[in-house]
Amino acid sequence: MNAAEVARERIRKGLWKGPTPGFAAGYTQANIVILPKQYAFDFFLFCQRNPKPCPILDVCEAGQYRPLLTAPSGDIRTDIPKYRIYREGILQEEVEDILDFWSEDMVTFLLGCSFTFENPLIKAGIAIRHIDEGKNVPMFITNIECKPAGVFSGPMVVSMRPIPSQLVDQAIEITARYPKVHGAPVHVGNPEEIGIVDVNRPDFGDTVTINPGEVPVFWACGVTPQAAVMRTKPEIVITHAPGHMFITDIQDEELKGL
Amino acid sequence: MNAAEVARERIRKGLWKGPTPGFAAGYTQANIVILPKQYAFDFFLFCQRNPKPCPILDVCEAGQYRPLLTAPSGDIRTDIPKYRIYREGILQEEVEDILDFWSEDMVTFLLGCSFTFENPLIKAGIAIRHIDEGKNVPMFITNIECKPAGVFSGPMVVSMRPIPSQLVDQAIEITARYPKVHGAPVHVGNPEEIGIVDVNRPDFGDTVTINPGEVPVFWACGVTPQAAVMRTKPEIVITHAPGHMFITDIQDEELKGL
Structure with a gap:
């Protein structure tokens, strides 16, 4: 297992519930936005038109919780220490996994992080x-x-x-x-x-x-994207909690110049 | 009017029906793929995952025939000299405008061209x-x-x-x-x-x-993308005819290093 896989497993097992900076050094951490498929095209377009705040690292098909291109052994539903649930644009709760919120309709975007x-x-x-x-x-x-x-x-x-x-x-x-x-x-x-x-x-x-x-x-x-979600108010949007990121198998050095 | 706008107007008025190489020199010509909204997210994803063959220059919202970011005075329905209509993955006909095929459901992708x-x-x-x-x-x-x-x-x-x-x-x-x-x-x-x-x-x-x-x-x-369309067989897909491109207001030099 690489260091990213080890870190994701620790988080998945509930052994780490805090922020992720410094975890799996050298592996790229990603912002996460998960929304129902009916919003996915528009959100994709929003990211494509605003690449500086919303640089796309990976997008998963509806219902796909394994980011096959950037973290094939990962599970978007469990591998983040803290998630935020927005309903109608309002932050409703923070949770440690989203198994109960997941459905075949959910589309996940992984965005670059500073x-x-x-x-x-x-x-x-x-x-x-x-x-x-x-x-x-x-x-x-x-x-x-x-x-x-x-x-x-x-x-x-x-x-x-x-x-x-x-x-x-x-x-x-x-x-x-x-x-x-x-x-x-x-x-x-x-x-x-x-x-x-x-x-x-x-x-x-x-x-x-x-x-x-x-x-x-x-x-x-x-x-x-969280500010956009607050304005647009979809029924449900799930994001990572600030500082609690998803750790990918991409290495930071691979992103140089891309 | 810039040279791209002049060229688009000539084509729109039916004054030019041939291939576009050399038209509006220095302005970027684009491959065009138009498909029903239900396929738009998947096609967007296909392009994002295959940026070498499918480099996205612009994407229009469903029903939007003016590429607001790359050719705001253009009209995707009329400004290409020759279009191809694919039904169920089979090339059915070539037409000089697509006014009769257009609907509020149509999503347009503009892709870079060599x-x-x-x-x-x-x-x-x-x-x-x-x-x-x-x-x-x-x-x-x-x-x-x-x-x-x-x-x-x-x-x-x-x-x-x-x-x-x-x-x-x-x-x-x-x-x-x-x-x-x-x-x-x-x-x-x-x-x-x-x-x-x-x-x-x-x-x-x-x-x-x-x-x-x-x-x-x-x-x-x-x-x-036309090869992908032939395999996937959506009800309808519209593309430019090879060599008959859409001329944008982007200048080739702007694309350097992007």
Whole structure:
């Protein structure tokens, strides 16, 4: 078994119920969106039109809970530590598996996650503040509207990392190599320009310290589909809980330049 | 009006009924596949899993005949010189517009076409034999199976261009820069290795001369979806006729490196 398979099995058996950063290092972690087939084409289109916040790693056929191309031994219904159930666009509950919610009608999307580019940043000597502070990354709803698709529309959600000003160019260059996991930043500097009123009050995740001489840098974020789901209000949508990702058999290095 | 809009208008008015190569030079021409919504998700998935033969440029919502992102003034129903109507997987007729076949249920896919990379090849001094001989590019059904998706499966179709052996590396390098229009070749040399019995008897298009010292080079081809359609046999599928493409407002140069 590879490290991803070991990690998925631990989660499946209920031996790990927390966030997944650092699990199966080097293996790509994915955002998950599961919805009824009647919404699947429109959501696919939404992702295709908004590849920066919604980069598609894999899509499963209706009822298929094994991602045959990216984690054939995995089980989408059990291999995530914590799921979120949205009904009519409202977060109703968090659960540890979705066996009771699954049906032959459910279509699963696996989307890239910025965890993949954080390792290369760290290797290049660019510290990641939320990791150093033991927190979740701060995320903000912006005034950048995604391209609508069918019934789906919504604002782009971004994640923010404070970067020392002299390292910003390098951070842009490194993350640009990973378009399948959000790629280069969508905004650098003044948060108000993208509709963020207070950079110390994120809409999701935690507040992190921004030191003098550091610039807030904003990347498109995989929570964007959850904002679209909240606006569109399908009967049911299931996602991972923030930070509790699905671990694939893809290696981060394979995504370079794709 | 830009040159693409002028070309589309000429075609719409019935002033041009022939193949489109050379029309609106520099503007990207697209393969077109139109099918009923019930097949749209599976076909989307087929394209996403087989990006070399089926590189998605744009997808329109059901009933939408204006490609809002790539040719907002265009009309998919009238702006192609010749269409093919497949019923139950069998080519039934060729028509000059599809107004009578259109319905609110029809979903249109625009896929990249190798015409885009032929110009950069020619600019680099690599002649394109079928252009020089005034023919259609030769295309072959291979023994390379596409990744199946839902109801769709089928062999990869390739186009062949004879390239002088000393220029093959350069041809690979140039076309690799255009992944949205099939990218680098899928095979170089011996046709039998990919199941082609006679390189002088193409399955689609015309036979071209292969001179001594030239190597047959094979690129994934946008006719691949038509092979999948022939196997899957939906009630109705509409495509462009080979060589009679839809001209978008995208410029070829914009696709470089995407």
